[in-house]
Amino acid sequence: MKVLIVEDDKTTRDFLQQALTEQGYTVETAADGQDGLFKALELNFDLIVLDRMLPKLDGLTVLATLRSGGHRVPVLILSALDSVDERVKGLKQGGDDYLVKPFALAELLARVEILGRRSQPIVAGAQETRIQLKNLTLDMLAHTLTIADQEIEIQPKEFKLLRYLLEHQEQVVSRTMLFEAVWDYQFDPQTNVIDVHVARLRKKLTEANALVEITTVRGVGYRLVSQ
Amino acid sequence: MLWLKSRRSEGWGIGLSLNSSLGLMFRKSSIWRLTLIYTALSTVLVSLVLLVLYYFSVGQVVRAQDRNFYEVLAQHQLLTKQLSQTEYQLQFGPEFQLSESLSLTFQADDAPVDVVGRLSSVPVGIAMCPEISRFPVYQARYDDIEILSGCTLPAYNGRVLIAQNRQQLDRWIKLFWQTSLGALLITLVIGTLSGWWFSRKLIRKVSAVNQIARKVEDGDLTARISIGKSGDEFDQMAMHINRMLGQLEDNFETVRGTTDAIAHDLRTPLSRLRLRLEHLVSQETETVKADALADVLEELDRIILTFKSMLELTKLEHGLMNAGDHPVDLQALVSDAVELIEPLADENRQTITVNASPVYVQGDPSLLFRVIYNLLDNAVKYSGENASVLVELTEKALIIADNGVGIAEEEMTKAFQRLSRLDSSRTTPGYGLGLPVVKAILKLHGMKIKMLDNEPGLKVVIRLPRPTGSK
Numbered sequence: 001m002k003v004l005i006v007e008d009d010k011t012t013r014d015f016l017q018q019a020l021t022e023q024g025y026t027v028e029t030a031a032d033g034q035d036g037l038f039k040a041l042e043l044n045f046d047l048i049v050l051d052r053m054l055p056k057l058d059g060l061t062v063l064a065t066l067r068s069g070g071h072r073v074p075v076l077i078l079s080a081l082d083s084v085d086e087r088v089k090g091l092k093q094g095g096d097d098y099l100v101k102p103f104a105l106a107e108l109l110a111r112v113e114i115l116g117r118r119s120q121p122i123v124a125g126a127q128e129t130r131i132q133l134k135n136l137t138l139d140m141l142a143h144t145l146t147i148a149d150q151e152i153e154i155q156p157k158e159f160k161l162l163r164y165l166l167e168h169q170e171q172v173v174s175r176t177m178l179f180e181a182v183w184d185y186q187f188d189p190q191t192n193v194i195d196v197h198v199a200r201l202r203k204k205l206t207e208a209n210a211l212v213e214i215t216t217v218r219g220v221g222y223r224l225v226s227q
Numbered sequence: 228m229l230w231l232k233s234r235r236s237e238g239w240g241i242g243l244s245l246n247s248s249l250g251l252m253f254r255k256s257s258i259w260r261l262t263l264i265y266t267a268l269s270t271v272l273v274s275l276v277l278l279v280l281y282y283f284s285v286g287q288v289v290r291a292q293d294r295n296f297y298e299v300l301a302q303h304q305l306l307t308k309q310l311s312q313t314e315y316q317l318q319f320g321p322e323f324q325l326s327e328s329l330s331l332t333f334q335a336d337d338a339p340v341d342v343v344g345r346l347s348s349v350p351v352g353i354a355m356c357p358e359i360s361r362f363p364v365y366q367a368r369y370d371d372i373e374i375l376s377g378c379t380l381p382a383y384n385g386r387v388l389i390a391q392n393r394q395q396l397d398r399w400i401k402l403f404w405q406t407s408l409g410a411l412l413i414t415l416v417i418g419t420l421s422g423w424w425f426s427r428k429l430i431r432k433v434s435a436v437n438q439i440a441r442k443v444e445d446g447d448l449t450a451r452i453s454i455g456k457s458g459d460e461f462d463q464m465a466m467h468i469n470r471m472l473g474q475l476e477d478n479f480e481t482v483r484g485t486t487d488a489i490a491h492d493l494r495t496p497l498s499r500l501r502l503r504l505e506h507l508v509s510q511e512t513e514t515v516k517a518d519a520l521a522d523v524l525e526e527l528d529r530i531i532l533t534f535k536s537m538l539e540l541t542k543l544e545h546g547l548m549n550a551g552d553h554p555v556d557l558q559a560l561v562s563d564a565v566e567l568i569e570p571l572a573d574e575n576r577q578t579i580t581v582n583a584s585p586v587y588v589q590g591d592p593s594l595l596f597r598v599i600y601n602l603l604d605n606a607v608k609y610s611g612e613n614a615s616v617l618v619e620l621t622e623k624a625l626i627i628a629d630n631g632v633g634i635a636e637e638e639m640t641k642a643f644q645r646l647s648r649l650d651s652s653r654t655t656p657g658y659g660l661g662l663p664v665v666k667a668i669l670k671l672h673g674m675k676i677k678m679l680d681n682e683p684g685l686k687v688v689i690r691l692p693r694p695t696g697s698k
Contacts, residue, residue, distance in 0.1 A: 196570035
């Protein structure tokens with residue numbers, strides 16, 4: 001998968017390049033908006049990591065130009081501006097995700113992975129009304145969870161949480177991503193509250209003998225894997 | 228040596244007293260300047276009034292008499308040229324005798340005894356007309372001496388004297404000017420006194436303001452001007468200045484609070500971080516344990532979080548953030564926040580009861596969610612095990628009450644100030660900014676927050692603005 005990093009700070013750029021290369025991505029870099037836009041239009045990328053404030057051409061302008069040209073490549077915006085307004089502005093211009101500096105590298109990798117998958121041809125199951133993994137079935141229409149043919153009582157937020165984890169099975173998802181997906185507020189609860197929710201769900205799955213496990217990824221978040 | 232020293236100290240003494248009396252001198256000189264202006268103005272005014280009065284009273288009489296005198300003078304000047312001496316004497320002889328207001332006399336030079344008129348002779352040395360001379364005359368009828376003013380006309384071989392008695396008029400004029408002088412003197416005295424009194428009052432008020440201004444200049448922001456009871460312009464000015472000083476002091480406090488907050492909330496963890504890193508560097512091992520680095524990372528994350536909150540709080544407090552005008556379903560926010568916090572409450576064996584009616588407000592859902600979540604988080608964190616938390620939402624207010632240990636009344640107001648982390652929560656990072664952020668967000672939405680004693684426990688009341696209509 002090919003990723004373009006448009007970032008003017010050399011240290012950040014080099015670290016991102018190194019980390020993404022280690023994850024198996026093919027990485028191209030640009031140090032300013034003009035170069036970034038040129039490369040994005042010239043080459044075919046699966047994902048662009050775009051800094052918001054860039055020399056020569058502002059990040060949002062690059063994004064707007066790309067989108068007006070019909071390019072649908074997923075874009076992850078990096079920004080030092082973190083107010084809700086700025087976030088909305090970035091997403092309105094066609095950004096697919098917004099990450100505020102300073103960020104954890106693991107968080108960025110998790111988001112890059114999920115955005116990257118989005119650009120891949122739609123995998124089977126994504127549009128289905130039910131998700132099945134091993135002995136676990138989540139029915140999106142009936143809002144029910146079945147584990148080993150037994151219907152398990154599940155609360156609405158737990159349902160959303162499990163659904164998000166299932167939709168991104170085998171991928172690392174961060175606490176913030178989980179919070180934003182399930183609660184849909186722009187806010188960092190700053191506590192271990194998400195962990196407690198995941199722990200609850202995990203306990204429920206274990207008690208029902210699900211052949212599915214939520215593992216903790218240190219310093220980042222969680223990953224749902226099948227046993 | 229001793230002599231020199233004492234001289235020197237004397238010099239210092241003078242210098243000091245000069246400096247300290249400079250302000251007083253300035254004050255005095257302005258008092259006198261104002262007094263002088265005031266007195267001069269009133270004197271000029273009174274003088275003008277007197278002049279006008281003179282012109283229309285005594286002046287009028289003087290002018291009438293003068294006119295009469297000069298008319299007669301002109302008449303006789305003409306007649307002495309046109310008529311012969313005999314004709315003249317014949318025609319005017321009786322008139323000369325009878326005239327009361329004017330004394331007309333003719334005396335021939337060559338025959339000094341040939342005198343026609345009121346006077347026994349025309350005295351020597353009387354000026355030629357129109358120059359006027361004054362001379363004494365004995366009035367046999369009253370056995371008195373009159374002073375006449377008049378002049379002579381050369382006629383035929385002699386002189387005609389035309390004179391009038393202006394004694395009465397002169398007395399009037401004298402009396403008038405004497406009275407006027409008295410009036411002016413009284414004006415001067417009263418003017419000076421009242422001017423001095425008014426100026427002193429004025430200068431005192433101004434210098435009171437000056438003194439306070441100097442105090443503020445020297446850094447004492449708590450100085451305030453005392454306000455009189457009259458409510459005049461000076462009192463209003465004092466009130467405005469005091470209010471301005473109050474705002475200035477508040478701003479200073481905010482700046483001071485912010486710097487203190489930065490010092491406390493950032494310096495302490497930064498120095499901890501530095502110590503940790505220094506320790507790692509000083510360990511002479513090639514490899515560093517991942518655990519040790521994870522601790523460092525955690526510390527750094529806390530610093531970033533604190534920094535973020537500070538920036539945010541500053542933005543919120545200075546209105547750089549927009550509340551937005553989306554309709555926000557508070558009921559949904561409450562239930563979402565409760566759902567989020569519930570597992571934490573479960574861990575403390577606390578129960579959360581929600582009693583919410585559908586309420587919509589305008590604003591930013593994420594910011595308002597944070598307010599509710601932060602308050603619930605505080606309740607869960609500080610009310611203790613087995614406590615119960617009640618969340619009540621009505622059109623008027625959102626109330627979050629617990630029956631835990633509560634906080635002391637004097638700490639309730641402090642809780643909303645930056646960095647006034649309460650003693651009981653001193654060990655919780657980031658909390659010092661939690662409630663100030665809550666307050667700032669609510670202020671942005673036109674809502675007010677208050678802490679009350681729930682007897683036992685803490686009750687937090689958020690007053691909601693008038694509903695925009697429920698859907």
